[in-house]
Amino acid sequence: MANLNVYSVLVVLFLTCGAVMATKENDQIIKENNCETKICLPCVLEAFTSIFETGNISNKCCGELVVLGKVWHSALVKRTLENPLFKDLTPATIIAKSIQTWNNCLALIDSPSPSA
Secondary structure: HHHHHHHHHHHHHOOOOOOOOOOOHHHHHHOOHHHHOOHHHHHHHHHHHHHOOOOOOHHHHHHHHHHOOOOHHHHHHHHHHOOHHHHHOOHHHHHHHHHHHHHOOOOOHHHHOOOO
């Protein structure tokens, strides 16, 4: 149950696009792209767990992430890392996982779908 509460807090933070301590540049990118309405809650959780923990992101959620764009994706990851709740995370590791998630999503979206 404690994990559920932690996930709930993380999802809320991710949905509201991070902490107040974020840089103005990241704030502006996130606000201009209206992130709260462009990605569904289950996809937020999948993206978050694939970057900040150990998890996979579905094709559907990859599609939503790619539609938002790499600049938005990077800004949100950086903003989340600025949150004091995540001070114990290693930024280099998170950024590497973020890039890996992004690249995996691009590969999934760009690959032709199999014929029926």
